Amino acid sequence: MIDCKLLSQIISRYKSAMFTMQRRLNALIRDEMPQDLTVDQFATLEYIRSRGQCTSSELAEVFCVGKSSITAIISRLFDKSLIRRLPDDKDRRVTYLRLTEEGERMAVDIDGRLETLLSRYMGHFDEKEATQFIETYEKLAHVLVQPIEQDAPAGEEKRQE
Amino acid sequence: MIDCKLLSQIISRYKSAMFTMQRRLNALIRDEMPQDLTVDQFATLEYIRSRGQCTSSELAEVFCVGKSSITAIISRLFDKSLIRRLPDDKDRRVTYLRLTEEGERMAVDIDGRLETLLSRYMGHFDEKEATQFIETYEKLAHVLVQPIEQDAPAGEEKRQE
DNA sequence: TGATATAGTTCATCTGTAGAACCATTCGCC
DNA sequence: GGCGAATGGTTCTACAGATGAACTATATCA
Structure with a gap:
């Protein structure tokens, strides 16, 4: 499968990127919505x-x-x-x-x-x-x-x- | 950069995967939250x-x-x-x-x-x-x-x- | 036929969000 | 130095979305 330590590191990177992504993308999409x-x-x-x-x-x-x-x-x-x-x-x-x-x-x-x-x-x-x-x-x-x-x-x- | 037609197709795939991801992941995370x-x-x-x-x-x-x-x-x-x-x-x-x-x-x-x-x-x-x-x-x-x-x-x- | 399951609504309650008004403080600048 | 503008934060009102329980109506199954 995948090295446990590396996996843990990837997960941690994923968590923070996901966070930014969700928040930011959501804000951008919101701006495109009509009234x-x-x-x-x-x-x-x-x-x-x-x-x-x-x-x-x-x-x-x-x-x-x-x-x-x-x-x-x-x-x-x-x-x-x-x-x-x-x-x-x-x-x-x-x-x-x-x-x-x-x-x-x-x-x-x-x-x-x-x-x-x-x-x-x-x-x-x-x-x-x-x-x-x-x-x-x-x-x-x-x-x-x-x-x-x-x-x-x-x-x-x-x-x- | 990237072929326009392919790009458009990728975006469309991204949109639906993102949707599933956000909803589902959020539900899973919610289940891990304490009262x-x-x-x-x-x-x-x-x-x-x-x-x-x-x-x-x-x-x-x-x-x-x-x-x-x-x-x-x-x-x-x-x-x-x-x-x-x-x-x-x-x-x-x-x-x-x-x-x-x-x-x-x-x-x-x-x-x-x-x-x-x-x-x-x-x-x-x-x-x-x-x-x-x-x-x-x-x-x-x-x-x-x-x-x-x-x-x-x-x-x-x-x-x- | 009668118990049970399913589709959907209603209601009360809470969280998160927006936006405006507001207070206190600090900054920019004349 | 002092005054107007900007900044950090809170309060308030209003609303969207979510939960969970209670409920109605219908369908299924045994």
């Missing part, structure tokens, strides 16, 4: 757009928050006429969420601005480095959503729910 | 610890938020007896923030747990990949805190304040 739309609201819009439609439960799962948080965000977006709720007629408990025309327009627009923003920074790297980076990053994101266990011998029933 | 300490509060503690001491203004700068947000966090930490405020006797406007004994203990403890947590994921990569990754990541974090302009020809007075 009266928050970053989280945009993220929600964007997720729905990427899926075409989805449910509240799915959003809660993906965003790693409780369903009541989603309800709050959704109703704000609904009040702004950016999304529609359409009930499933098979299962009358579920309501699907879709973007309205305006929601679509807005999401596309902001998305473009974010692309411009990010390319201003990503442009610093050459093709090889950028590709290598994004691949590791995606792998990391991937293992992060795994339940956790992979090297535990057996009898580990904790953790995954 | 009655939030992730932001820990981040504040940790930053102060890394510096030995610091001011509210510095925190506001680093966290990319207004000073009033910092005041709020600081007073909660103060109420929990995790930090001390000590006035500078040169400049009587500024008060330095330091960890208390208990704050120090708590920060160290959580920090250890985060290291364990992260090593569970980082352990997936070999030395070369991990090193390469963290280097690009740090570079990215670095350019992110730069004022922005680097390739603008001239007469650009916007943006940096």
Whole structure:
């Protein structure tokens, strides 16, 4: 695998870079938002757009928050006429969420601005480095959503729910 | 620099990986927090610890938020007896923030747990990949805190304040 | 049919954030 | 030296997002 001491050092570097990254990037993204739309609201819009439609439960799962948080965000977006709720007629408990025309327009627009923003920074790297980076990053994101266990011998029933 | 089409594709991949990463990692970190300490509060503690001491203004700068947000966090930490405020006797406007004994203990403890947590994921990569990754990541974090302009020809007075 | 699970909402409560108003102090400069 | 501007920090109000528990309505399963 990897030398334990080096690993520890990399982790420590990762922690501080991550911290800067999150805070700073979030601030930059916030600046690109139109009046009266928050970053989280945009993220929600964007997720729905990427899926075409989805449910509240799915959003809660993906965003790693409780369903009541989603309800709050959704109703704000609904009040702004950016999304529609359409009930499933098979299962009358579920309501699907879709973007309205305006929601679509807005999401596309902001998305473009974010692309411009990010390319201003990503442009610093050459093709090889950028590709290598994004691949590791995606792998990391991937293992992060795994339940956790992979090297535990057996009898580990904790953790995954 | 880098092919425009490829760049755009990388950005798009980055956006979605970043999204997953932030949400998921945040949830995992939250699970490591002791009762009655939030992730932001820990981040504040940790930053102060890394510096030995610091001011509210510095925190506001680093966290990319207004000073009033910092005041709020600081007073909660103060109420929990995790930090001390000590006035500078040169400049009587500024008060330095330091960890208390208990704050120090708590920060160290959580920090250890985060290291364990992260090593569970980082352990997936070999030395070369991990090193390469963290280097690009740090570079990215670095350019992110730069004022922005680097390739603008001239007469650009916007943006940096 | 009846217990249980699931989808989603509502409510109370808390944290973090913004922004404006404000106080105290220090700085710049005439 | 003194006065206006800048700086460090707090307070206040308002709001977004998060939690967790209680609740409704519907579906599933045995």
